Amino acid sequence: MKPGWYILNYHNVDWEDSILTRALGVTTRPDVFRHHLTTLGERGRFISIPEGQRMLDSGAPFEEAVFSLWFDDGYSGLTEYAFDICASFDIRPAVSLNARFTLREEMFWRCKLAYLAHADGMRFVRAKLRKKFEAVPFKIRTWTLHHFCDDVLAVVDEVYEACTDATFREDAFRIFATVDDLQRLSDAGWLMSNHTAGHWPLAPGLGWEAVEREFDLCEPFVRRFAPDNPYWVVPFAYGSEHYREQLMARATVVEVAERRNTSDSWKRTGRIFRFDGPKTRDVLQALT
Numbered sequence: 001m002k003p004g005w006y007i008l009n010y011h012n013v014d015w016e017d018s019i020l021t022r023a024l025g026v027t028t029r030p031d032v033f034r035h036h037l038t039t040l041g042e043r044g045r046f047i048s049i050p051e052g053q054r055m056l057d058s059g060a061p062f063e064e065a066v067f068s069l070w071f072d073d074g075y076s077g078l079t080e081y082a083f084d085i086c087a088s089f090d091i092r093p094a095v096s097l098n099a100r101f102t103l104r105e106e107m108f109w110r111c112k113l114a115y116l117a118h119a120d121g122m123r124f125v126r127a128k129l130r131k132k133f134e135a136v137p138f139k140i141r142t143w144t145l146h147h148f149c150d151d152v153l154a155v156v157d158e159v160y161e162a163c164t165d166a167t168f169r170e171d172a173f174r175i176f177a178t179v180d181d182l183q184r185l186s187d188a189g190w191l192m193s194n195h196t197a198g199h200w201p202l203a204p205g206l207g208w209e210a211v212e213r214e215f216d217l218c219e220p221f222v223r224r225f226a227p228d229n230p231y232w233v234v235p236f237a238y239g240s241e242h243y244r245e246q247l248m249a250r251a252t253v254v255e256v257a258e259r260r261n262t263s264d265s266w267k268r269t270g271r272i273f274r275f276d277g278p279k280t281r282d283v284l285q286a287l288t
């Protein structure tokens with residue numbers, strides 16, 4: 001493998017996939033996850049995010065392949081499955097948090113859509129969107145990312161409320177790790193970072209004010225665990241180019257870009273790149 005710092009981005013690690021996440025493709029099976037780590041461990045060593053950052057900052061070229069893990073969104077499989085597996089390889093990953101999910105204040109709007117797809121509710125979302133917006137296509141998943149704004153969110157919320165009851169909505173939060181779960185990870189040396197309060201996409205129409213507010217709303221929660229957090233992790237790996245200068249003026253921007261980090265990439269871009277962790281067993285294929 002080429003020398004450099006390879007960061008793999010995962011979400012949940014679990015045997016089951018909830019109907020709130022199944023359509024999102026965020027769940028890696030524990031045996032597959034363990035297989036990835038075994039394969040990577042045979043090709044290089046695992047380092048923590050601060051260690052990798054120090055190597056980038058030093059400016060010295062990487063002489064070997066080194067690996068780190070980064071989990072997004074704070075799912076409950078982190079403490080249930082990923083924690084023990086990572087501990088057995090002596091890996092301390094990073095986690096990017098969405099404060100409103102962990103605090104049970106708001107369900108991830110994408111999980112609401114995933115549930116509605118399961119419950120045949122997308123036609124209601126589509127009909128309501130078509131009343132408010134022009135040219136809404138049949139498949140609305142990508143459209144809602146690119147056109148995300150308060151009105152889109154209001155439609156998703158309204159249909160989710162209509163298609164679920166309060167008991168279901170409360171119970172649904174167990175897909176996310178709790179504050180205590182995250183504390184346990186943090187106590188074991190896992191690094192917490194900012195993934196915005198509610199995982200809104202950085203759509204062009206959202207505006208910098210809303211983007212900055214969503215990161216700022218999450219930051220105090222992250223800083224309970226990581227008082228000097230430098231990392232803002234872009235939701236959906238989408239749209240950072242719309243706000244790049246403003247984002248980089250506030251934080252170290254972390255993206256998914258299917259490329260390794262080198263002293264050179266860091267000097268040139270000032271950003272941290274990650275690979276999407278594959279759902280299949282062949283992890284090396286994802287890193288080339």
Ligand SMILES: [Zn+2]
Pocket residue numbers: 072073195199235236
């Ligand atoms: Zn995410």
